[in-house]
Amino acid sequence: MKVTMIGTGYVGLVTGTCFAESGNDVTCLDVDQKKVDLLNSGGVPIYEPGLTELVKRNAAAGRLEFSTNYAEAIEGAKCVFICVGTPQDDSGAADLKYVQSAAESMAPYLEPGAVVVCKSTVPVGTNRKVRGWIEAKTDTKFYSASNPEFLKEGAAIDDFTKPDRVVVGVDDEDAADVVHELYKPFLRTEKPFIAMGIESAEMVKYAANCMLATKISFINEMANICEQVNADINDVRKGIGHDARIGFSFLFPGVGYGGSCFPKDVRALASLAAEHGIEPRILRTVDETNNQQKNVLFNKINTYFDGDLNGKTIAIWGLSFKPRTDDIREAPSLVLINSLLEAGAVVQVSDPVAIENVQAELGDRVTYCEHHYDACANADALAIVTEWNEFRTPDFDYIKLKMKAPVIFDGRNLYDCKKMARRGFYYAGIGLSPAGASQETVGAAGE
Numbered sequence: 001m002k003v004t005m006i007g008t009g010y011v012g013l014v015t016g017t018c019f020a021e022s023g024n025d026v027t028c029l030d031v032d033q034k035k036v037d038l039l040n041s042g043g044v045p046i047y048e049p050g051l052t053e054l055v056k057r058n059a060a061a062g063r064l065e066f067s068t069n070y071a072e073a074i075e076g077a078k079c080v081f082i083c084v085g086t087p088q089d090d091s092g093a094a095d096l097k098y099v100q101s102a103a104e105s106m107a108p109y110l111e112p113g114a115v116v117v118c119k120s121t122v123p124v125g126t127n128r129k130v131r132g133w134i135e136a137k138t139d140t141k142f143y144s145a146s147n148p149e150f151l152k153e154g155a156a157i158d159d160f161t162k163p164d165r166v167v168v169g170v171d172d173e174d175a176a177d178v179v180h181e182l183y184k185p186f187l188r189t190e191k192p193f194i195a196m197g198i199e200s201a202e203m204v205k206y207a208a209n210c211m212l213a214t215k216i217s218f219i220n221e222m223a224n225i226c227e228q229v230n231a232d233i234n235d236v237r238k239g240i241g242h243d244a245r246i247g248f249s250f251l252f253p254g255v256g257y258g259g260s261c262f263p264k265d266v267r268a269l270a271s272l273a274a275e276h277g278i279e280p281r282i283l284r285t286v287d288e289t290n291n292q293q294k295n296v297l298f299n300k301i302n303t304y305f306d307g308d309l310n311g312k313t314i315a316i317w318g319l320s321f322k323p324r325t326d327d328i329r330e331a332p333s334l335v336l337i338n339s340l341l342e343a344g345a346v347v348q349v350s351d352p353v354a355i356e357n358v359q360a361e362l363g364d365r366v367t368y369c370e371h372h373y374d375a376c377a378n379a380d381a382l383a384i385v386t387e388w389n390e391f392r393t394p395d396f397d398y399i400k401l402k403m404k405a406p407v408i409f410d411g412r413n414l415y416d417c418k419k420m421a422r423r424g425f426y427y428a429g430i431g432l433s434p435a436g437a438s439q440e441t442v443g444a445a446g447e
């Protein structure tokens with residue numbers, strides 16, 4: 001099938017490449033000439049494990065092309081996926097300007113009977129608007145479908161090719177059949193393809209992200225309570241997670257959720273609810289709790305140094321909003337760095353892949369270190385913000401030698417409290433009892 005992805009970012013590039021891998025002819029279209037040039041020259045603009053090899057293989061096989069030309073990309077396509085960004089606008093609602101522009105630009109070139117599939121996360125009612133924007137520019141008959149995407153950055157290829165479920169919202173069964181055809185290679189017998197109305201599919205995406213964000217804010221609140229009552233969140237998490245009704249996933253406490261989706265989607269659904277006269281109490285609280293959680297590490301560090309961080313050197317391990325990605329959108333690390341700089345601290349940072357992105361945002365306000373051990377040089381304290389695997393079993397003796405003082409604030413609970421005390425470190429995590437009751441090393445957030 002000839003398929004076009006409009007928007008060649010995390011979603012469009014990953015899903016387009018996977019559709020090519022299953023034998024379709026895919027064109028990834030973007031308005032960003034630089035991105036398209038890079039892809040055409042064999043480069044990949046984002047860090048996503050396994051993606052570069054997959055892009056190269058399918059491009060070489062002639063199944064995957066990149067273009068900025070709407071006419072070439074849309075003509076002959078049976079399925080056109082909208083995968084452009086839907087960032088938050090000033091009011092907190094989703095900004096649909098890229099979606100509208102994509103819809104209007106594709107309209108003149110659509111084939112009769114093509115299925116226009118919105119994969120971008122959009123507020124309920126947007127697919128109807130997309131239909132209107134296209135119809136205002138062409139008389140060609142086409143189908144509409146909503147196909148929310150559930151992949152996670154850092155595990156995007158696996159998530160997309162082994163989905164828990166595929167959701168499609170349609171008005172017409174024929175459109176569902178076309179989308180089903182595309183997904184069949186990725187659906188195991190027990191993995192459902194769920195067709196429903198367009199509005200329900202649009203709502204599924206927000207409900208899923210808001211539920212996951214709620215779990216994270218909930219466990220972060222539990223962790224903060226644990227700290228005050230001498231309980232240990234690792235034990236509490238295990239104690240509740242074995243209840244099948246609760247489960248273990250997305251219950252790792254930390255420094256607040258970041259990324260391009262949870263923060264904006266929680267706010268966008270809250271905004272949609274308010275527009276319809278519903279006070280979104282839970283969603284507002286989830287968002288507020290998360291914003292506060294992003295300050296937790298700074299507050300701990302500030303308290304430890306009696307409110308005087310002027311001239312103190314703080315090392316930071318992990319800049320991306322989660323491991324295995326270079327994405328720093330709404331990353332908790334940025335909140336911490338800005339607070340530290342404001343308080344007069346000297347900040348030395350390290351991250352396996354996100355340094356370039358942070359450099360573009362913060363310039364020379366912090367020192368960038370290629371190796372995470374180097375960030376510890378002469379540091380008064382180390383703060384761990386992202387749980388990259390390479391931070392899990394460091395050489396503590398070496399770190400101790402490099403640091404001015406053996407002090408670690410761990411936003412991801414990577415180490416065992418008791419062992420850290422034996423190693424001679426002051427060690428503070430999130431929701432850990434000072435007695436260090438838990439003997440297991442945890443902290444694999446998101447896994």
Ligand SMILES: NC(=O)C1=CN([C@@H]2O[C@H](COP(=O)(O)OP(=O)(O)OC[C@H]3O[C@@H](n4cnc5c(N)ncnc54)[C@H](O)[C@@H]3O)[C@@H](O)[C@H]2O)C=CC1
Pocket residue numbers: 006007008009010011012029030031032035083084085086098101102105119120121122149150151152153260261
């Ligand atoms: N990043 C993620 O993990 C996930 C994102 N989503 C949703 O998917 C959508 C896309 O997200 P990302 O891929 O992260 O965004 P992104 O920002 O990485 O990529 C969007 C791309 O669209 C391009 N673009 C903008 N306007 C265009 C136009 N008129 N024509 C052609 N290209 C255009 C941009 O140049 C950019 O390359 C959003 O709605 C997001 O909420 C859904 C699931 C997962």
Ligand SMILES: O=C(O)[C@H]1O[C@H](OP(=O)(O)OP(=O)(O)OC[C@H]2O[C@@H](n3ccc(=O)[nH]c3=O)[C@H](O)[C@@H]2O)[C@H](O)[C@@H](O)[C@@H]1O
Pocket residue numbers: 121149150151152153154209212216249250251252253254255256257258259260261262321322445446447
């Ligand atoms: O709509 C989207 O864009 C995507 O948003 C999330 O994916 P993503 O943001 O890539 O990454 P997650 O693994 O969900 O992590 C999000 C944030 O939550 C934090 N988190 C996650 C899990 C956890 O237990 N604790 C926790 O603090 C992570 O550190 C990270 O900052 C969802 O998991 C995807 O299903 C969804 O498709």
